[in-house]
Amino acid sequence: MEMSIGRENYPGRLAIVGTPIGNLEDLSPRARRVLSEADRILVEDRRHAQRLFQSIGIQPRTEPLHEHNERSQIPRILGYLQAGERLALISDAGMPLISDPGYPLVRELRRAGVAITVVPGPSAALAALALAGLPTDRFCFEGFLPAKSAARQQRLRELEAETRSMIFYEAPHRILATLEDMIALLSGARGAILAREITKLHEEAIGESLAAIHASLTASPERQRGEMCLVLAGAPERESGEADLDRLLRPLLQELPLAQAVRLAEAQSGAPHRRLYQRALALTSAAESD
Template sequence: MDKTGRLWVVATPIGNLEDFSPRAQDVLRRVSLIAAEDTRHSAPLLARFGIGTRLVALHEHNERDEADRLVARMLAGEEIGLISDAGTPLVSDPGFRLVRAARAAGIAVSPIPGACAAIAALSVAGLPSDRFVFEGFLPAKAAARRERLAELASESRTVVLYESSHRVRECLDDMAAVLGAERPAVLARELTKLFETVLDGSISELIARVAADPNQERGEFVLLIGGRPEQEDARLAEGRRVFALLREELPPARAAKLAAAITGAPRKDLYKSE
């Protein structure tokens, strides 16, 4: 009986190519096949390091079907590498179905650790990192984004988010409205790249700094939000959450009055998040 193969989950650089570990390069050279989120994106990186292994696409639209085919190859003894466009696969990137299918089939799955934008940002943010929650990308539409932020309003852990360049200002505005403009936050942009910046301050301060510098809307972003302060009244946190939800359907005054009545939070403090 043929020996079962292995799935290697390999991290690639998020910017600086020197973060591509020798072990990661070696594994990708010797596997039979590399499953990549976007082969056109990954091909230049692999060519830069002399890695000629054949690439196949594995993305959100074909992963369900492709996973079965790749598992069959590994059951026949092949080793396969899994990479995303940048950073660690499965962290807001495809690969979950393949990893789950491989493990269900009894195939060994091994990580090759490396760059991850979320962890890199957390390590330099200066926000509490002993406990945190990763939320990936918030919804693209404003109403759904505010609703999700409202669910996070009472979160005491640091919240880590990804955001795209064309929505970062809108996201910051929604954060101020739902979480309060004075909540501490960090905007990490273009990590490990030439124009890397890490801005910290209150949400309102970040909004002002982004508005004053158009360059701060370019690139790839990680947003980090400080958890709800322990001393903050729980009623106020709940009031802000309810106010944000009601605000989608009602004028501010009406929404604040109802949120205050429902939660017992001071109505004037709910307006501060508007």
């Protein structure tokens, strides 16, 4: 059985500190004090953190903590805590551990019985959700989708029936490809907002649907730069059954080509494009065999 190490073996403590995602005025007074009092600060990139340190007039001792060294740093960090040091953990921006390093460290420190506190701060995900004008009573954070198209499309298929608002981070060089996959699999009419450069000089919330966001970024390539957070509306709580879709599609198919009928049904119902297309094919095939 694994033994639990008591806190008396680790008189130091760790503070997880939220830092600004852009505007340095968003640093809380408590965060400023905790960082100023820390014996050592764990940082993703010292050069990136330097601007924050300069803004509050400190030059602390730092230790690098990033995805490539996090597990190997844990024994060293436990040594600092055993020596009674007050440590602070920050990420490059926002709340640490949220699509950033820190989870393995915090897990091991909790197992060891180290005292840990959190100093809440800005979060790009929650800021984007607040901007989006989409339901906020239930939501899920999906972080970054897979970089490769096939894996990304598979993940989107798994999320097709998710009814909660969904929050994604995305890299600028992948945003158009991600939007195109979402449009193909979830419908261009699906409600969405792209929050770009939150709290920074060029902050904006783009579009009201996936198709509108894609059109805006295509028309203005400069909007394809910067920090991006995409908030996507969930699927309807109860999707139309096949009978409802058939009642909608039949009269359209009698008057229009299949692709046009599907687009019009999608606009009217909000049902996924792929599902409507499959029902339209089935109805067309059944009519031809009669």
